[in-house]
Amino acid sequence: MLLALLVLWPLMQIAEFRPSDLFDARNLEVMGGFLGQFFPPNMSGDFLAYALKATIETLAMATAGIALAMLLALPLGLVLTHSLSVSRIGPGSGRGAGEAVRAAARATLLILRGIPELVWALLLVRAFGLGPAAGVLAIALTYGGMLGKVYSEILESGDTRPARVLLESGSGRLMAFFYGLLPGAGQELASYTIYRWECAVRASVIMGFVGAGGLGQLMDQSMKMLNGGEVSTILIIFLLLVLLADALSVFLRKLLA
Amino acid sequence: MSFELDRIGLIHSNGQAQGQRALRAVSISAARGERLAIIGPSGAGKTTLLRILATSIRPTEGRVSVLGTNPWQLSSRELRRLRSGVGFIHQAPPIPPRQRVITAVIAGRLGQWPWWKSALSLIYPADIAGPREQLARLDLADRLFDRCDRLSGGQLQRVGVARVLYQRPDLLLADEPVSAMDPALADLTVGQLHAEAQSRGVTLVASLHAVDIALRWFPRVIGLKAGELVFDLPPAKVSESVLRDLYASETGVLPSQDNQPFHASFEGYATDDTPGGSGQVPLAPPRVI
């Protein structure tokens, strides 16, 4: 108990854990006024039309981002997969080069997924300007890194003999994947991709806080103007959107099984 | 020369068998069109020997030459071309269960087709007549569009044979190709392998558990035991005492295709060793035991 306190106390100091701040008169006033506007939510036609557009933009960002992420993940994942390595058969010539390429691919994937999507978005907004392009690319990069790693793990966990045998009869790496591994692993690959799409919807909802389009951007604006009514409407849409993505993802994955 | 192994040795470098010796000083060579059977007790190194010929394992000692070249000195492009000319029939066909039979057979040509043709065949097979013809030779034409997980073990084994026949390799290797089939189908399948080898003049090497099939069909029989070459003889010279020596450690009954006690007798076995042959299929086994 004493030890716990000894560890916790400095942590609390660092985190500036001061509950009294919550009851600071000025903060209370701001928050009170803001929360007071939450009811009723802003349901004017103008604003709803605006929010609808942002919602579709959010979904489109997630979908386009995951599509690009797959384009990025498939080649990297295939390079990483040992059972699709021609030079490991024998082992033959070019083994060292093969291992070097694999190490490079592994490092690339690690960096891609190690940097949070919101950081990518913040950087890309600076490169591509405000708007959904940065958000889409941010999702593509982070989720590309995640998908690539998990794709190769899925491919390694199944029966890898079919692909190896195809390589041994002179087939190329890509076709060995399509004819040897995909029939066995396709379901799991698709299911994981759908799950990641669901995560991407959640991620693209908040992308806007750094200026990368979608609902988050709308929310950021409303929040800066302390417009409680708009914020509560957007929060409700958030809820519905996340629930919808959740249900859709569960439905699609059931369909696959 | 179809292949030449010169004092091949192999010590496994990884996996469970790490450090174990699988082959020691094995020298075999075969001219184009020869047909060889490899027999021996389980664990004798039959599969390892075949995989070395298939360029899927690199021997740790000795020299290999397959279809006129040393595979381990080729560039990766040349090695790919060489591999597409070597067909390997596996005892348990490595075919994904959810794949269709026709796709599994077409996969035999992946090494020869341009990639776009292989890719399009995933959507719609670029060749349907070819796979059907090969399956028909093995009495399976009606299963062309079935999924492989609907097939029995023997049927799946024949799909694996059909794939390699469709590949049209210059060196035809088979590892226990008929182990899951009943005697009649086993004879049909081995017969078709011989027909293929004779009509196209390609070399056939098969490891067989059943000694009677080896003696009945193959002009040249190789005995392998504990990773060493014991004999390399025409079937007429493979006497019962030679066989007893080869299988000494097993139960005393020689393995045959229907697990009936087998007694070797030595009249009328295949002795046709003319490379290329006459194109004639040996329609029926010369002698029923």
Place this chain on the structure above:
Amino acid sequence: MGFCLQCWLTLLLLALLVWASFAYLALDLSRLFSLESGRGMLQFILRFFPPDTSAQFLRKIAGATLETLAISAIGTLLAAGAGLLLALPAAGRLGPVFKALTRFLLNALRSVPELVWAALMVLAAGLGPFAGTLALALHTSGVLGRLYAESLENAPPEPAQSLVESGAPPALAFGYATLPLIAPQLLSYSLYRWEMNIRMATVLGFVGAGGLGQMLYYELSLLHEAQASSVIFAMLALVVFVDAASAWVRRRQMRAGG
């Protein structure tokens, strides 16, 4: 012929949706990946190198990293406490009315993303790590509360029942019989969540809630690319370290369990 028409139609539909997404966002990929934008991108990236590695700045980064860890640790700890308190009614221990009410509360807490909570908490508690801590605590208590409630519901009731029947008060029976049963699971949920929260705490700063994120946002808005890249490397290192540590813990657990 038996070829999977349905599969191809589904794939076609998905391709159509993807195409529609790109069209709706008016993303011009060819322009995005053109030589010109590639050159611009390269220049942009080059401005981030070399990173600032002066001792003074590294000390600042170390401070912010510690702050990030503190935010995640205190936030998760608060959430574990709140989650446990909410899990009892959510598992139906106090009757169906409380169950429905707490379930709704947990869902609401969980559905609002951490970053949105952080933006709200910055208003309520001012800029700084405390807002981040509260944001993580709020979102995570929703997640943990639900997970805890599920394990409570799945725990076998017999041990606690036998204690109650032998005269122990229900609260004590819970503490002595049920809690020890599910404690390992609760702990592993909490650790897993902590791991996710460390990652999350690195970005909460974008809305002013402290940690490495706030530092990155600040340096980037001043166009200090060298400093920003040092912060990004620190984030990457933190995430990779947490990844490796959790993989190590899980492997050990698996070995102990199996």
